[in-house]
Amino acid sequence: MKKILLLLLVTISLVSCLQHEEPKRLLHILPVIEATVPDSFTYGEVDTLTVSYTLPNGCYFYTGLYYEYQDTARVVAIKALEDLEAFCAQATDEHELKFPVLASQHEDYLFKFWKGEDMDGNDIFEEIVVPVND
Numbered sequence: 001m002k003k004i005l006l007l008l009l010v011t012i013s014l015v016s017c018l019q020h021e022e023p024k025r026l027l028h029i030l031p032v033i034e035a036t037v038p039d040s041f042t043y044g045e046v047d048t049l050t051v052s053y054t055l056p057n058g059c060y061f062y063t064g065l066y067y068e069y070q071d072t073a074r075v076v077a078i079k080a081l082e083d084l085e086a087f088c089a090q091a092t093d094e095h096e097l098k099f100p101v102l103a104s105q106h107e108d109y110l111f112k113f114w115k116g117e118d119m120d121g122n123d124i125f126e127e128i129v130v131p132v133n134d
Contacts, residue, residue: 024083024084024085025081025082025083025084026081026082026084027063027079027080027081027082028060028079028080028081028082029066029077029078029079029080029114030053030054030055030056030060030077030078030079030080031053031077031078031114031115031116032051032052032053032076032077032078032113032114032115032126033051033052033053033054033094034051034052035049035050035051035052035076035111035113035126035128036049036050036051037049037111037128037130038130039130040130040131040132040133041101041103041109041130041131041132041133042103042132042133042134043103043104043105043106043132043133043134044102044103044104045102045103046100046101046102046103047100047101047103048098048099048100048101049076049098049099049101049111050096050097050098051076051078051096051097051099051113052094052095052096052097053078053094053095053097054092054093054094054095055080055092055093055094055095056092057088057089057090057091057092057093058086058088058089058090058091058093059082059083059084059086059088060080060081060082060083060093061080061081061082061083062078062079062080062095062097063079063080063081064079065077065078065079065097065099066078066079066114067099070112072105072107072108072109072110073109073110073111073112074101074109074110074111074112075112075114075125076111076112076113076114077113077114078097103132105132106132106134107132108129108130108131108132109129109130109132110127110128110129111127111128111129111130112125112126112127113125113126113127113128
């Protein structure tokens with residue numbers, strides 16, 4: 001009896017592991033619609049940048065700021081999750097996000113705000129240089 005119970009338990013475990021479910025949510029990187037940066041930074045101080053973005057419909061939820069360091073450049077975009085199981089309002093939803101930046105380098109900052117992709121799938125950026133004052 002114990003062997004049958006053990007065999008049944010192992011079979012159920014294997015079957016449940018073999019079943020592959022499609023993801024219920026997808027992570028997307030969304031473009032920055034507009035960016036506002038200060039005229040300059042002062043080394044060692046914190047300043048605020050503002051970006052606006054649009055969620056394509058009610059199934060998209062903001063999950064965070066995509067902020068990648070590339071030497072003295074910073075790549076900025078928006079991270080969002082798409083709920084694949086929800087019934088969604090089709091209206092777009094515009095948002096504004098403010099985030100702090102510590103001027104921790106003496107070199108000018110190059111902000112590369114991701115705008116999407118061109119027809120060939122190449123990334124498009126709006127580049128803004130912010131000088132750093134000592």
